[in-house]
Amino acid sequence: MSRQRSAKNRPNCGSQNGKAKSQIVSQIARIVRKAGLDYDGWRYVSRRVREECELRPEKKGIKLPRVLTADEFRRFYSVVDRAEDVQHALMLRLLFYTGVRVSELCRIKISDVDLENCKIFIEQGKGSKDRYVLFGKTFATALRTHIANHPRNRWLFQTKRASKYSTRRMQQIVKKYAEEAGVKATPHTFRHQAITWLTRHSGMADAELQLITGHARRETLAIYQHVALDGDLEEKYQKTMRDADL
Secondary structure, three states, X not given: OOOOOOOOOOOOOOOOXXXXXXXXXXXXXXXXXXXXXXXXXXXXXXXXXXHHOOOXXXXXXXXXXXXXXXXXXXXXXXXXXHOOOHHHHHHHHHHHHHOOOHHHHHOXXXXXXXXXXXXXXXXXXXXXXXXXXXXXXXXXXHHHHHHHOOOOOOEOOXXXXXXXXXXXXXXXXXXHHHHHHOOOOOHHHHHHHHHHHHHHHOOOOHHHHHHHHOOOOHHHXXXXXXXXXXXXXXXXXHHHHHHHOO
């Protein structure tokens, strides 16, 4: 008998229900232990099983990130400034200036901030990768004042209990200001906003943006090309369509 069976006769390895999957996991775990497979051995077996069962991940559609319009963006920060909470104003601006993930913002220590060179060390960001992010020289003055006013702080932004902010608390803060401004935004919105702005205006190559944003794959940045349609391109389109004179 041939070792390779036709696809028609092969079992549908991806159609098992939840209970059956649990039983399969238990069976495989016993086999792996009995065979004494190490990590690399299991990776090899797992890959061969996927090939044998012809398992392929479902293709996911590309979803463009949502960003605020220029008016929504200004309105949001206007509401933040009217609240007169200096720490909130600083942390929410830093979300945009650096494009960091909210979990990364919460973990920034004062010792991570290089005011002289206007950069921040992000330790063990997503994918357990270290990197540096940048901020503007004009913003360095505000950060310097904030740090000087909190000489005993460990974290760049601390709660009244001297602990770092949680991602949940940051989400609540952004939601509060967003609702007051009449816009839809989460902390991650400002990461999208920053990358879109840099894509449109900075002239940086994708490889350079990747260093700052911490994306694992350069291809991920391609979606921002669609969001950051250049103003000249839009004007050319509008002019061409006007000339059609329908």
